[in-house]
Amino acid sequence: MQTKIYSINEIQAAADLITNGQLVAFPTETVYGLGSDATNETAVSQVYAAKGRPSDNPLIVHVADVETVEKYAAIISPAARKLMAKFWPGSLTIIFKLKPDVLSKTVTGGLTTAAFRFPNNQATLKLIKLAGRPIVGPSANTSGKPSPTTAQHVYHDLSGKIAGILDDGPTKVGVESTVLDMSTDTPVILRPGAVTQAQIEAVIGSIDTNHHQVGQNETPKAPGMKYKHYAPRAQVYVVDNAKEWAKVVDWVKQHGKQVGVLADDQILESFINLKNVTSYSLGSGIEQASANLFAGLRQFDDQDSIKVIFAQGYENKGLGVAYMNRLNKSAGGAHFSSLNN
Incomplete structure (x- = not known):
């Protein structure tokens, strides 16, 4: 067709x-x-x-x-x-x-x-x-x-x-x-x-x-209620707050893997000189981040060398509730804090 x-x-x-x-x-x-x-x-x-x-x-x-x-x-x-x-x-x-x-x-x-x-x-x-x-x-x-x-x-x-x-x-x-x-x-x-x-x-x-995650054998009442959804091939890790980004930079330097970073313009400045990083800007603020989230995840999905994506978390209020819902499902609940420990 x-x-x-x-x-x-x-x-x-x-x-x-x-x-x-x-x-x-x-x-x-x-x-x-x-x-x-x-x-x-x-x-x-x-x-x-x-x-x-x-x-x-x-x-x-x-x-x-x-x-x-x-x-x-x-x-x-x-x-x-x-x-x-x-x-x-x-x-x-x-x-x-x-x-x-x-x-x-x-x-x-x-x-x-x-x-x-x-x-x-x-x-x-x-x-x-x-x-x-x-x-x-x-x-x-x-x-x-x-x-x-x-x-x-x-x-x-x-x-x-x-x-x-x-x-x-x-x-x-x-x-x-x-x-x-x-x-x-x-x-x-x-x-x-x-x-x-x-x-x-x-x-x-x-x-x-509703805080219930639909199990594998349950019929959801609405789309998007499965636990892992919106997911690229690479594993996504949510970076929950500004203080963690310095630790992400250290992790990237230490491991040397090709990674994707999905964050606002200010955070991306920390990764400019790292050759093993491919970045995608979420813009500035939660409205731009929500508009750009899926496009960013898709951008990394077309790059086979990227196995890990670090994505910026936002406060869980207002539009941030929807953004974090999608991001957490994309990550399957994985956060940088657990990777770092």
Whole structure:
């Protein structure tokens, strides 16, 4: 199969592919998603095959209006409607209980719930409207690898496996949406994202956060809940604070291995004269770091000589909760402090 990259002036052609049961990657404000007709079970099955994704891992359904969600959700509470009014279109995914038999188990992972998102990207909203149906949209990458934030990342992973990629340039947020489960008595965040707990609670009051890591044989209720995820080939180690970076420099000098360093511009200055270091800038501050994290991990993934990556940790608050969630899963929980002892 030849994979064609479509410009935003060619959205109709990309939508026609979706309508005809083909797979098309699409841009959102968070990461690129892998789209197919959510009502076409054969097409949805091809999404799992293209990604190499376990079939028990449910898919997010992307919509271009609230009315589409009303067709599928059994109940949309007043609290959920407040959130939709505040954050849609945007980086909030909401899980609802479904009406009977409205979506196939291929979409839901066999659950009686499904996750819905109204992305904040005009090209993709037009794609959904022209296709005339909701589209599933897991991240458009090989399952378990860092999520794609450019069309080129998608092409790297899925060229020859999907029909097309709608290119709208680099994404802005860089980490996937917040997933909020509204099918339970108390709303719970299953995956942190750019919409924070504090922002949600400002609209609907107290919610919960899920700290349970999904085991190998468990069915996750939302994407990204497996323990190790977003991982490059090299082992990632999280560097938790500024004081540890001097020890990282010493470790790199002592061991002489080719390593990757993923950090802000100020920290990278410490590694300028070390020939065995390949660096990637996270920019400055948590917003830029979140936007650049997956691109940095992918950059190192293309360099076979790099077996170890040291990545900057940020304070676990606000957007930093989502950033650290992704980074810790990329590292499989490994931190430099444990390597150093």
